[in-house]
Amino acid sequence: MNTAISAGDTAWVLISAALVMLMVPGLALFYGGLVRQKNALNTFMMSLSALGIVSVQWVLGGYSIAFGPGSSWLGNLAWWGLGGVGAAPNAAYASTIPHLAFAAFQAMFAAITVALISGAVVERLRFSAYLLFVLAWTTLVYDPLAHWVWGANGWLHALGALDFAGGTVVHVSAGTAALVAAIMLGQRRAIARGALVPHNVPFTLLGAGLLWFGWFGFNAGSALGASAVAVNAFVTTHTAAAAALSAWLLLDLWRNGRTTAVGAATGAVVGLVAITPAAGFVTPRAALAIGALAAGCSYAAMQLRSRTRIDDALDVFACHGVAGIVGAMLTGVFATTSVNAAGANGLLAGNAAQLGVQAIAVLATMLLSGGLTAAIIVALRAIMAIRATLQDELAGLDASDHGEEAYHAGDLGALAGGAPLSGVILIQDEEELAATAA
Amino acid sequence: MKLITALIRPDRLREVKEALFRVGVTGMTLSRVSGHGGEREIIEHYRGSALVVEFREKIKIEAAVSEPFVDPTIRAIISAARTGEVGDGKIFVQELDRVIRIRTGECDVAALTPVTAEIVQARARQVQLEEAS
Numbered sequence: 001m002n003t004a005i006s007a008g009d010t011a012w013v014l015i016s017a018a019l020v021m022l023m024v025p026g027l028a029l030f031y032g033g034l035v036r037q038k039n040a041l042n043t044f045m046m047s048l049s050a051l052g053i054v055s056v057q058w059v060l061g062g063y064s065i066a067f068g069p070g071s072s073w074l075g076n077l078a079w080w081g082l083g084g085v086g087a088a089p090n091a092a093y094a095s096t097i098p099h100l101a102f103a104a105f106q107a108m109f110a111a112i113t114v115a116l117i118s119g120a121v122v123e124r125l126r127f128s129a130y131l132l133f134v135l136a137w138t139t140l141v142y143d144p145l146a147h148w149v150w151g152a153n154g155w156l157h158a159l160g161a162l163d164f165a166g167g168t169v170v171h172v173s174a175g176t177a178a179l180v181a182a183i184m185l186g187q188r189r190a191i192a193r194g195a196l197v198p199h200n201v202p203f204t205l206l207g208a209g210l211l212w213f214g215w216f217g218f219n220a221g222s223a224l225g226a227s228a229v230a231v232n233a234f235v236t237t238h239t240a241a242a243a244a245l246s247a248w249l250l251l252d253l254w255r256n257g258r259t260t261a262v263g264a265a266t267g268a269v270v271g272l273v274a275i276t277p278a279a280g281f282v283t284p285r286a287a288l289a290i291g292a293l294a295a296g297c298s299y300a301a302m303q304l305r306s307r308t309r310i311d312d313a314l315d316v317f318a319c320h321g322v323a324g325i326v327g328a329m330l331t332g333v334f335a336t337t338s339v340n341a342a343g344a345n346g347l348l349a350g351n352a353a354q355l356g357v358q359a360i361a362v363l364a365t366m367l368l369s370g371g372l373t374a375a376i377i378v379a380l381r382a383i384m385a386i387r388a389t390l391q392d393e394l395a396g397l398d399a400s401d402h403g404e405e406a407y408h409a410g411d412l413g414a415l416a417g418g419a420p421l422s423g424v425i426l427i428q429d430e431e432e433l434a435a436t437a438a
Numbered sequence: 439m440k441l442i443t444a445l446i447r448p449d450r451l452r453e454v455k456e457a458l459f460r461v462g463v464t465g466m467t468l469s470r471v472s473g474h475g476g477e478r479e480i481i482e483h484y485r486g487s488a489l490v491v492e493f494r495e496k497i498k499i500e501a502a503v504s505e506p507f508v509d510p511t512i513r514a515i516i517s518a519a520r521t522g523e524v525g526d527g528k529i530f531v532q533e534l535d536r537v538i539r540i541r542t543g544e545c546d547v548a549a550l551t552p553v554t555a556e557i558v559q560a561r562a563r564q565v566q567l568e569e570a571s
Contacts, residue, residue, distance in 0.1 A: 195487040256483045266485065306486025315485060 006096040009225035013101045016221020019214045020108035024051045026210030031119045033203025034314050038396020039123045040406035046118035054111040054138050063103050065143035072155040075147050092152035094224040113170045114138050119314030120178035124188050124393055127401040129386035136376045141369050145169050161361035162335055162344055165222035167277025167328045168365040175321020176366045177373040178312055184377045187311035189393055201261050208265035212241055215272045219279040229340050233279035236287035243291030244271025251299045270298040273320050274327035281343040286334035294323040325362055332358035439534040440508050444499045445527040446519040451497050457518035460565055461510040464558050466501040477525040502534055504547045
């Protein structure tokens with residue numbers, strides 16, 4: 001295999017890594033707009049803090065566990081601190097870019113995946129518990145799963161499971177973890193009193209736009225080169241998002257007589273999720289079908305979820321879990337080697353067996369993620385209180401966990417100059433009062 | 439002297455303001471308020487959940503006026519704020535004990551008469567004349 005470094009490929013992968021990084025603040029906006037005002041900062045911080053913690057973990061050992069040499073189940077720590085990961089390409093992953101560029105690109109995936117889960121537990125999970133969860137989940141669930149599916153000797157990789165850019169590793173795993181975490185954490189206390197309404201829908205729309213933009217790096221970047229496969233992934237990504245958004249508008253119109261903005265943003269993200277495993281293996285025509293079908297399934301899942309007592313607050317399972325599963329299975333239907341010779345044929349190209357392989361990958365992902373997420377939460381509960389107290393939940397986690405507020409505009413206290421931190425307020429004695437009155 | 443408090447639809451504020459200026463009432467305080475009247479419910483949808491909007495947005499106008507201005511003020515507000523549909527709002531009229539202008543210490547009617555009263559009323563008369571002709 002040719003292992004000469006390509007400037008074009010390297011440039012595209014670096015830009016793609018930066019695009020995926022932008023999805024983190026995009027997700028923060030998407031989620032942050034959907035919560036109530038008093039939890040806005042807390043929700044933003046759940047996404048941004050994951051970028052910090054996971055990136056440190058990735059350098060220290062995460063990358064090595066996920067992509068390092070080892071067994072078919074787990075990488076070893078040979079590449080801890082990114083030692084031995086340098087300018088020379090690693091032909092098993094990408095033969096035309098420095099190995100370090102691949103590691104940087106993959107770091108962003110690890111960071112956003114755990115952040116996706118936060119949408120299920122917002123407005124009630126204590127932030128300190130969340131930070132520990134981020135570290136534990138990335139190490140115990142994401143890294144091994146990435147090794148299974150993408151590692152040079154991973155067992156799902158060897159089985160022939162198709163996952164172009166992380167349908168199972170990122171979305172099915174995060175969606176399943178979100179469902180388990182939401183059930184174990186219980187409902188927000190205020191939910192009994194009525195619907196909890198988004199505080200800033202334009203944030204959510206802007207966030208969806210940034211996610212869509214970043215997703216070009218996520219999917220087309222996963223070709224790991226400026227190639228025809230990257231172009232195909234770019235087009236299928238855009239097409240599926242557009243199809244899902246359009247389908248969602250129609251579903252809203254049919255069910256409620258109106259198209260909603262939150263629905264349009266949700267639809268776009270659902271389409272992007274569903275095309276993720278398929279982007280480099282299917283045609284644009286298939287992308288239309290994948291986007292539209294995923295929109296229908298996620299829409300139905302959301303309607304059903306809201307009738308249960310499961311408080312997956314921002315519908316992470318309906319978005320990422322359901323659309324991830326639909327996308328992974330439809331990859332087994334629509335994949336064709338005419339798009340990508342390194343891929344495989346699916347059902348429509350005469351290879352029904354691929355559907356079985358895809359189902360195994362989905363089930364293995366759900367078992368690993370669901371089981372270990374539950375174990376992590378049980379362990380966290382044993383060492384600390386993971387739920388906010390009733391008072392903190394009612395006042396909002398911005399104040400209780402961060403000592404900040406998202407919005408001070410319109411606060412008369414600011415006009416009044418604020419109270420002195422020392423708490424000392426000068427009170428006029430009777431003599432002074434009398435002098436003022438006279 | 440009376441304190442006139444009017445609750446009106448936000449989309450009628452412009453018309454009400456112009457009507458008040460025409461009768462020479464320029465002193466007013468506005469606030470955004472929410473309230474419950476007898477209107478039809480509004481239902482909003484966010485993904486799987488529906489929400490009944492319980493309180494409607496209204497604008498509250500407060501104007502303190504001297505006796506000769508009380509009835510013209512009320513007529514002006516009604517003529518500009520009325521659509522005939524449920525939800526047009528209310529006007530409350532209350533007695534005022536004292537009024538003090540902070541800048542000068544003037545009291546009662548003197549404090550209520552705008553500094554620019556003559557200009558405002560001349561302009562309002564002219565508008566009325568133009569409309570009549």
